[in-house]
Amino acid sequence: MAALSLSLAPPTAVLPCLPSRPAASLLRPRVPSRATLVVCLGAKPKVPLPIASPSPLGDDPAKWDPAECDALLRGGEQVASVLQEMLTLMEDMEMDGAFAPVAVELVAQGVIGNRVDEMESGFLMALDYMIQLAQKDGDDERNSLLEIVKQTVLDHLTKKCPPHVQVVGLLCQTEKKESRHELLRRVAAGGGVFENDKGLKCQIPGANLNDIANQADDLLESMETRPTIPDRKLLARLVIVREEARNMMGGGLLDERNDRGLNTLPQAEVNFLSKLVALKPGKAVEKMISDVMHGKEEGADNTESTNAGPNSDLEPSTGTSGRENATGRKPQPVRPGMFLETVSKVLGGIYAKNTSGITAQHLEWVHQTTLKVLQEMAF
Numbered sequence: 001m002a003a004l005s006l007s008l009a010p011p012t013a014v015l016p017c018l019p020s021r022p023a024a025s026l027l028r029p030r031v032p033s034r035a036t037l038v039v040c041l042g043a044k045p046k047v048p049l050p051i052a053s054p055s056p057l058g059d060d061p062a063k064w065d066p067a068e069c070d071a072l073l074r075g076g077e078q079v080a081s082v083l084q085e086m087l088t089l090m091e092d093m094e095m096d097g098a099f100a101p102v103a104v105e106l107v108a109q110g111v112i113g114n115r116v117d118e119m120e121s122g123f124l125m126a127l128d129y130m131i132q133l134a135q136k137d138g139d140d141e142r143n144s145l146l147e148i149v150k151q152t153v154l155d156h157l158t159k160k161c162p163p164h165v166q167v168v169g170l171l172c173q174t175e176k177k178e179s180r181h182e183l184l185r186r187v188a189a190g191g192g193v194f195e196n197d198k199g200l201k202c203q204i205p206g207a208n209l210n211d212i213a214n215q216a217d218d219l220l221e222s223m224e225t226r227p228t229i230p231d232r233k234l235l236a237r238l239v240i241v242r243e244e245a246r247n248m249m250g251g252g253l254l255d256e257r258n259d260r261g262l263n264t265l266p267q268a269e270v271n272f273l274s275k276l277v278a279l280k281p282g283k284a285v286e287k288m289i290s291d292v293m294h295g296k297e298e299g300a301d302n303t304e305s306t307n308a309g310p311n312s313d314l315e316p317s318t319g320t321s322g323r324e325n326a327t328g329r330k331p332q333p334v335r336p337g338m339f340l341e342t343v344s345k346v347l348g349g350i351y352a353k354n355t356s357g358i359t360a361q362h363l364e365w366v367h368q369t370t371l372k373v374l375q376e377m378a379f
Contacts, residue, residue: 068122068125070122071120071121071122071125072122072125072126072129073122073126074120074122075120075121075122075123075124075125075126075127076122076126076130077120078115078119078120078123078126079123079126079127079130079149082111082112082115082149083149085111086104086107086108086111089107089110089111090103090104090107104145104148105148105152108148108149108152109152112149112152112153112156113156116153116156116157116160119153123153124150124153127146127149127150127153128150130146131143131146131147131150134146162211163187163191163205163206163207164207164208164211164212164215165215166204166205166207167183167184167187167204167205167207167212168212168215168216168219168238168241170183170194170196170202170204171183171184171212171237171241171244172234172237172238172241173196174196174197175197175379176197177244177375179196179197180240180241180244181244181248182194183204184209184212184244184245184248185248186204187204187205187206187207187209187212188206188207188208188209188248189206190206191203191204191205191206191207192204209245209246209248209249210245210249212241212245213241213242213245213246213249216238216239216241216242216245217242217337219238220235220238220239220242220337221337223235223238223337224335224336224337224338227301227302228301228302229295229301229335232293232294232295232336232377233377233378235336235337236293236336236374236375236377236378237378237379238337239336239337239340239374240371240374240375240378242337243340243371265342265345265346266332266338266342268298268332268333268334269334269335269338269339269341269342270342271298272292272298272334272339273339273342273343273346273363273366275288276288276289276366277359277362277363277366281362281365281366281369285366285369286369286373289366289369289370289373290373292334292339293336293339293370293373293374293377294377295333298333298334299333299334299335299336300333301333302332302333336370336374339370340367340370340371343363343366343367343370344367346363347360347363347364347367350363
């Protein structure tokens with residue numbers, strides 16, 4: 001195949017022609033060609049601005065954060081450099097036929113594997129932005145190529161994470177409950193080869209169940225303390241991972257390793273739990289739980305507080321669910337992770353005092369029903 005000539009444009013020209021990640025259903029199975037690399041690297045900008053505005057920066061260049069702008073440009077330079085190196089390696093390769101997708105992935109693995117430690121903090125930001133622009137332009141081939149590069153980068157970064165962080169990521173991608181439990185058992189036993197729901201085998205590391213549960217809990221806390229939750233599916237997956245990892249530890253609810261904070265139970269979750277316990281278990285209560293887990297009723301985000309300052313009327317963690325409290329502040333919404341944590345704490349207190357009865361049975365039903373709802377949300 002004839003060699004391709006290439007005149008590289010500066011990174012300011014690369015960014016407008018290329019970048020958050022589109023849904024997989026929008027991608028067509030078209031194989032990226034070497035010509036696509038040329039287009040990615042050498043296409044002229046479609047706008048007169050140095051870079052088109054990514055959504056976090058806004059549409060007014062005068063209001064862009066100079067630090068983010070600089071990170072985006074430096075990341076764009078590295079993306080252009082990676083694509084250039086891939087093009088060089090593929091110049092003597094035959095890209096037609098069934099081996100084309102494999103060739104692109106192998107080249108990406110080789111190039112990115114040698115450079116992943118040198119990547120700028122803005123590399124993924126620039127890559128995401130290029131994917132956005134490719135999707136907007138309707139260029140599925142360019143989009144597919146950039147997706148391969150991004151997935152390869154993420155794979156390399158994942159391997160550099162601690163074992164328990166890698167396991168949390170694997171669990172969040174495992175749909176079947178039985179498969180997650182098998183994965184946790186393998187991990188607790190020291191790792192090994194694991195076959196996922198799709199029949200693909202992967203090597204999993206050994207990790208501590210307590211570290212896995214704590215990692216999921218830390219991620220949950222960072223998500224649930226925000227005014228709004230942008231990805232409830234991911235949130236539901238993290239709750240399930242935390243609960244299943246804790247459940248596998250020997251002591252169950254009374255295991256001292258599960259005692260992480262929460263000396264004072266959150267008022268919004270306590271109020272909602274009291275409301276559920278006062279009702280007979282059934283479809284109506286299950287719907288109430290489902291609504292709150294999906295961000296409705298008592299679980300609705302306080303959207304008006306998103307841009308609130310230090311004098312916001314949002315109550316930090318107290319108040320009666322669904323209405324203003326005595327201070328006149330609006331209550332925090334009920335969060336899935338915090339709600340299940342509250343149920344577990346109350347149940348643990350009941351079992352510790354050997355006073356289990358109808359209330360404990362009711363709380364167990366609430367706990368299991370909530371997990372069932374979250375499983376349906378998560379996958």
